[in-house]
Amino acid sequence: MKGEGNQVAFEKRIYDPRLGRFLSGDPLEKSYPWQSTYVFAGDNPIKFIDVLGMGPGDPVPIYHRTSSQNAASISQSGFDPSKSNRNGFTFFSTTEKIGSIGSSAASGNTVINATIDLTNVKDITARQMSDWYNEGLSVANKQLKTNYSSMADVPEASRVKYQSIADGVRNTKLADFMKADGGSVYRISSKSTIAVAEQAISQVKITGLSGSGAAEAISMMARPSLNGESAAALRQYGKATTAMQWGGRTCIAVAVASDIFEIYQSDNVTRTITKKVGGWMGASIGASAGAAYGAAGGTIVPGPGNVFGGIGGGIIGGIIGYISGELVTEKVYDFLFQRGVSAK
């Protein structure tokens, strides 16, 4: 009987909690030939997280907050835990914490969105973290020649100092534990956090950037250059030269970089670059028109390197222009290349 609560809609299929089974097969069944495609979370819901209904270890969204500069570097070169302050692993949050306040003050204004398979995750208990934290308080006592038995005993004016030492020691203890334990991915239960060891960092798949520093991070990335084929196609279409002269080369190049993930993942890289550049040319043109309605000299992204400053109030125009520009150039690409029309 169907009834309220008897069906749970996962993103990819429906789960029946009375049966403990999905009502349809696993879309990724070829990846898990050893088990029935109808089981939930590999028949081990304590160990596995089945977020999308796509397998015992769905790619789970994770988030890493950092500065825009770090985000630019990580987006292009990948995570490098050996360069981090906590040698040997990288922390990720399992919740996006949309609307969190205060992080921009920490130079952590950019969030790297990624996914990871948690099939082999190991757990770190809150008790373990608490013990390490208290060891950190002992270290702080030693460093500062005091003997406080709890943070509450520390005078108010000094608590931040003790907190920061305990915080650092806890992470060092965690790093030591992970190395000794030999695991790769750890879930820290009380902090909605995943720690990924250096040897497993390639399992983390970056999917995009968000946060107030994302645009700045994108502007710091190396810019992929157009190859001769797509540049020629754009020139032939006519608007490319105009847009570049009006909007400036930087604007277009940055826009291409912003779509870098889609470009990298595309089966047809040239077509995708063409499409994205076209979209941003449209955005530039649209923004130019839209700017008439906006205040002069407004900025979208504060700080140095703001390539969007001149667009000001043209944001809405830019968005409309982007969409139309993207569609137009995609069609132009199809016409020029898929139908064998020479671009020269």
Add this chain to the structure above:
Amino acid sequence: MNNVYYQQNSEVKEYIDIFFDTDRGVLKYNLTSLDIVDTNNFLSMMRVDDIDKMKSKYGLLFIDEVRKTYDNDMYFLISGKWILAIEYILNSTLNHSSQEIRFIDDIDTVNKEQVVFFKELDLVSLPD
């Protein structure tokens, strides 16, 4: 509770100093406790503007109950309707955990588990 203000901590840039402007005085988050302070110069601080959304949704905001974790994440049950969380978010590329404020709404439905978690924490007494 009328307003919440914050500013970057002078010693650790990833941490923030947090002040609650209430009818009973200004409360400062002091990691393990909430203490009444004389400060009322909020002009140089940042205001948590989302408080306005909660005021318009729930009316007057009252701090019902405050609890904290072993490492000084602090949670405020507000008007029995939502939770204001002050949390240290573990971070491996910054020098310290980055401290954040977030709102947990819908605690009777999708975020019901957060209330269970909240009730397991240690109580923090509000100043008289």
